[in-house]
Amino acid sequence: MKTKTLLMASAISAIGSAACAEDYVIGVMSAQSGYLAPYDGPAYAGFQFCIDEINAKGGLNGTIPVRLIVKDTRSDIAVGVQVVQEMIDEGAEFIVSSADADPTIAAAQITAADMIPTMTFAGTAPVLTQVGPHVFGSYPADNQQAAVLAGYAREQGFESVWLVKSPDSAYTLGGPEYFGEAFSALGGKVVGESNYSLNQPDFSAIVTTIQGAATPPDLIVTWAWEPDFPAFIRALRGAGLDTQVMGGDVLDTPTIRGLGDVVTGVVHTSGGFPDEGSAYADFIDRFKAATGTEPDNNYYVNGCDIAHMIEQAIDAAGSTDPAAVSEAMAGIENGEGIMSNFTFAGTDRMPLRDVVVARISASGDKEFVLRQSADPAILPKP
Amino acid sequence: MELLLQQIVNALSLGGIYAMLALGLAIVFSIVRLINFAHGELMTFGGYGIFLSMTFGFPPFAALVIGIGAALFMALAMERVTFRAMRGADVVSLLIASFAVSEILKVLFQNGISARPVPISFPSSWSGSYQIAGMTIGVVPTASILVTFASLGTLTFVLRRTAMGMAMRAAAEDFEMLRMLGVKANRVVAVSFAISGILAGIAAVIWTAQRGSVDPLMGFFPVLKAFISTVLGGLGSLGGAVLGGFVVGALEVLTQAFLPDRLAPYRDAIVLSAVIAALLIRPDGLLPAKTGARS
Amino acid sequence: MQAVLDINALDVRYGPVRAVRRIDLVVPKAGITALLGANGAGKTSTVMAIAGVVPSAAGRISIFGQDMTRAAPDAIVRAGLAISPEGRRIFASLTVEENLILAGSAAGNAETAAERRAALMQRFPILGERRRQLAGLLSGGEQQMLAVARALMSEPQLLLMDEPSLGLAPQMVDRIFGIIEELKAEGISILLVEQNATLALEVADHAVVLANGSVAASGAPSDLMGDDILKSAYLAA
Numbered sequence: 001m002k003t004k005t006l007l008m009a010s011a012i013s014a015i016g017s018a019a020c021a022e023d024y025v026i027g028v029m030s031a032q033s034g035y036l037a038p039y040d041g042p043a044y045a046g047f048q049f050c051i052d053e054i055n056a057k058g059g060l061n062g063t064i065p066v067r068l069i070v071k072d073t074r075s076d077i078a079v080g081v082q083v084v085q086e087m088i089d090e091g092a093e094f095i096v097s098s099a100d101a102d103p104t105i106a107a108a109q110i111t112a113a114d115m116i117p118t119m120t121f122a123g124t125a126p127v128l129t130q131v132g133p134h135v136f137g138s139y140p141a142d143n144q145q146a147a148v149l150a151g152y153a154r155e156q157g158f159e160s161v162w163l164v165k166s167p168d169s170a171y172t173l174g175g176p177e178y179f180g181e182a183f184s185a186l187g188g189k190v191v192g193e194s195n196y197s198l199n200q201p202d203f204s205a206i207v208t209t210i211q212g213a214a215t216p217p218d219l220i221v222t223w224a225w226e227p228d229f230p231a232f233i234r235a236l237r238g239a240g241l242d243t244q245v246m247g248g249d250v251l252d253t254p255t256i257r258g259l260g261d262v263v264t265g266v267v268h269t270s271g272g273f274p275d276e277g278s279a280y281a282d283f284i285d286r287f288k289a290a291t292g293t294e295p296d297n298n299y300y301v302n303g304c305d306i307a308h309m310i311e312q313a314i315d316a317a318g319s320t321d322p323a324a325v326s327e328a329m330a331g332i333e334n335g336e337g338i339m340s341n342f343t344f345a346g347t348d349r350m351p352l353r354d355v356v357v358a359r360i361s362a363s364g365d366k367e368f369v370l371r372q373s374a375d376p377a378i379l380p381k382p
Numbered sequence: 383m384e385l386l387l388q389q390i391v392n393a394l395s396l397g398g399i400y401a402m403l404a405l406g407l408a409i410v411f412s413i414v415r416l417i418n419f420a421h422g423e424l425m426t427f428g429g430y431g432i433f434l435s436m437t438f439g440f441p442p443f444a445a446l447v448i449g450i451g452a453a454l455f456m457a458l459a460m461e462r463v464t465f466r467a468m469r470g471a472d473v474v475s476l477l478i479a480s481f482a483v484s485e486i487l488k489v490l491f492q493n494g495i496s497a498r499p500v501p502i503s504f505p506s507s508w509s510g511s512y513q514i515a516g517m518t519i520g521v522v523p524t525a526s527i528l529v530t531f532a533s534l535g536t537l538t539f540v541l542r543r544t545a546m547g548m549a550m551r552a553a554a555e556d557f558e559m560l561r562m563l564g565v566k567a568n569r570v571v572a573v574s575f576a577i578s579g580i581l582a583g584i585a586a587v588i589w590t591a592q593r594g595s596v597d598p599l600m601g602f603f604p605v606l607k608a609f610i611s612t613v614l615g616g617l618g619s620l621g622g623a624v625l626g627g628f629v630v631g632a633l634e635v636l637t638q639a640f641l642p643d644r645l646a647p648y649r650d651a652i653v654l655s656a657v658i659a660a661l662l663i664r665p666d667g668l669l670p671a672k673t674g675a676r677s
Numbered sequence: 678m679q680a681v682l683d684i685n686a687l688d689v690r691y692g693p694v695r696a697v698r699r700i701d702l703v704v705p706k707a708g709i710t711a712l713l714g715a716n717g718a719g720k721t722s723t724v725m726a727i728a729g730v731v732p733s734a735a736g737r738i739s740i741f742g743q744d745m746t747r748a749a750p751d752a753i754v755r756a757g758l759a760i761s762p763e764g765r766r767i768f769a770s771l772t773v774e775e776n777l778i779l780a781g782s783a784a785g786n787a788e789t790a791a792e793r794r795a796a797l798m799q800r801f802p803i804l805g806e807r808r809r810q811l812a813g814l815l816s817g818g819e820q821q822m823l824a825v826a827r828a829l830m831s832e833p834q835l836l837l838m839d840e841p842s843l844g845l846a847p848q849m850v851d852r853i854f855g856i857i858e859e860l861k862a863e864g865i866s867i868l869l870v871e872q873n874a875t876l877a878l879e880v881a882d883h884a885v886v887l888a889n890g891s892v893a894a895s896g897a898p899s900d901l902m903g904d905d906i907l908k909s910a911y912l913a914a
Contacts, residue, residue: 035599038498204391205639230595238521238592255501258503545778546777561763564750565782566754
């Protein structure tokens with residue numbers, strides 16, 4: 001009886017792996033609830049859209065169809081780890097992980113054993129790739145964003161910055177620190193720092209501290225996201241401080257732009273800008289026509305670019321062997337992307353990509369300011 | 383000195399929100415022994431009420447009233463649909479039921495509206511500031527403090543001077559006895575939920591005015607602090623809840639303002655340690671609830 | 678004999694514990710029925726079941742001829758029953774007057790309620806004097822008077838009095854029993870629960886003895902006064 005069951009089981013798994021042999025199986029961690037849902041949701045939608053486009057043309061490089069396994073993590077790292085293990089057990093050969101450093105680092109520890117390439121949806125803290133040679137970023141890293149933003153700030157004549165950061169996540173802590181480093185390297189001065197907690201109820205105490213500072217800053221930089229950034233900026237403007245505020249790419253959302261007068265003039269980094277006639281603008285049209293949803297932030301197009309990164313890595317590797325794909329990915333130089341081109345070669349596997357600086361206008365629109373690659377001379381080390 | 387005064391304004395403004403939420407929790411707890419974990423979702427629903435009515439073009443003031451109405455409606459619906467059927471159940475069953483209600487509502491908000499925060503853009507005049515004796519004070523924190531004290535004042539009047547308020551104070555002491563006097567239980571319970579809903583709605587108004595966005599988790603964090611406030615003040619004690627709210631708010635603001643930066647990550651731990659220390663000295667809370675002698 | 682309260686095979690359970698087992702009890706109109714028994718005999722459980730705040734597991738309770746087995750407490754009050762419970766259970770953080778106002782809210786009409794309040798404060802002058810004081814500050818005897826006055830606010834035809842003499846000074850006990858007799862003279866039917874059997878039997882017209890949740894004996898006080906069953910019912914506890 002027992003032998004029979006075992007035989008049955010192995011027969012079924014044989015059929016299963018036979019079916020997998022043709023498809024390239026990609027496991028996707030996607031938080032459908034919790035703090036990561038706002039980023040994982042759009043990134044996954046963009047990724048799925050471009051995988052569908054690729055499959056319609058016969059698969060990766062026209063020959064290898066892709067099958068996705070998608071699992072919800074509820075923004076919980078423990079659940080994420082479990083989900084990644086399940087996806088590997090189900091035959092995943094590539095893992096796309098949640099849009100933040102911490103869950104990606106946790107996932108990468110599971111995938112390390114088999115060197116399964118693991119790429120974050122949008123995690124930007126450069127530390128995330130230090131787990132091993134199989135871990136990749138996809139979005140321009142925080143240090144690149146910070147360096148470009150600091151260069152712009154100095155160019156505009158800002159002298160003294162106050163950093164508002166949270167030790168609760170690599171992103172909210174690292175961004176302002178990289179900015180401070182690059183800003184100082186360019187001759188600016190960090191005059192003060194404040195720490196907050198994620199989802200902190202109230203920012204008025206921080207604002208009052210800035211207000212009472214011995215050397216008032218002419219610039220405030222924070223990598224805070226929603227709902228902390230809206231709370232902070234309202235408290236700041238509410239207290240009568242009109243100091244220039246700059247921030248990271250998380251500010252590139254319709255929610256932030258919808259905050260009204262308080263965000264007018266806020267400058268932030270971004271991964272891309274859909275100039276007229278660009279591939280990005282074309283992606284927006286295609287996506288909207290196919291899904292009826294307006295891809296109103298960069299996570300959509302970046303999700304799509306991940307599909308192209310995988311395609312190019314497999315092409316370069318000439319196989320779907322996980323270690324070979326990892327190695328090929330790390331060697332990509334000036335790969336073609338829709339949001340921007342990407343170079344992994346010579347980096348810590350956080351791709352070198354153009355960084356856009358944008359400003360929120362009085363009417364709540366995003367205005368293009370500049371597009372630049374980070375200057376290696378002032379790029380802060382992770 | 384000026385800095386301290388300004389931080390006191392901040393502490394009052396934050397403490398006031400905690401106080402209103404804690405009071406809502408305490409009113410319901412004192413009468414039906416329900417620790418309503420879904421209280422935060424009342425606040426969130428109020429926030430979405432403001433967002434939706436502004437999206438549909440209502441003027442800001444009308445939107446605020448609609449927001450309060452939404453929280454009130456949700457509180458009554460919660461009572462009618464879930465908690466009335468569980469009247470008399472033990473504290474743990476009620477607590478778990480309220481967890482379930484809270485989770486269900488969060489998922490509904492997320493799937494029905496958005497997982498992302500949605501923006502609320504109030505007129506710019508609302509985020510202005512004014513100067514008093516060299517201090518710059520924001521309009522919103524000032525309005526929060528005024529609204530909080532007006533609400534607490536009104537509620538005190540209702541509890542002290544009206545027949546229903548009297549019944550609620552009596553119910554907090556000995557609900558069974560009140561029923562044996564012929565007072566209709568359902569009405570008193572519904573009113574207690576209504577009051578907690580209105581307070582959550584007012585908190586939602588102040589919260590969104592200060593923060594400018596609403597998300598499915600909006601109510602969760604402040605209500606967590608409000609729970610701590612009710613325990614600190616004395617579970618089931620109305621005055622204690624208000625006092626606890628102001629104490630927790632003040633501790634948070636003052637630790638944020640005056641702790642050295644490298645201790646900042648321990649801020650919540652420090653606040654909670656202070657609360658635990660207070661409870662070790664006064665196990666029943668700062669202002670313990672009075673309960674009727676029972677055999 | 679017309680019954681104002683008629684209990685048939687009543688069972689009260691608290692989880693697996695059966696506190697009251699198949700009790701039959703009749704309270705005749707305009708008399709005092711004493712419900713006697715040791716601690717834990719099931720007296721208070723019976724009273725709470727009659728008042729509608731403890732559900733009866735089985736049996737039937739009829740009040741003034743109406744089936745009130747599953748009725749809500751407010752319906753029972755409106756039918757004409759009031760209670761002065763064990764431990765008095767006055768609202769300590771409310772004033773004396775507020776305690777009375779609350780009890781009158783079931784009366785409906787604010788004017789009649791105010792008249793009754795005034796009448797009761799005349800009847801119990803100490804309550805009138807202390808009307809603005811917190812009820813928790815009253816002495817034990819004064820609290821008992823407040824509990825009785827509060828029950829009378831709804832002008833009941835049937836009054837349940839649970840341990841009215843417990844913990845009171847002898848003088849105050851006399852005063853309370855005086856009031857009980859006055860109320861009887863006014864035509865109010867009374868179910869009197871007492872541990873002090875001697876006192877209760879002095880005023881009662883009829884008595885029922887409970888032991889371990891069941892009726893152990895019942896009859897005229899004179900028959901029960903020296904009865905062994907009564908003694909053993911108390912000793913059994």
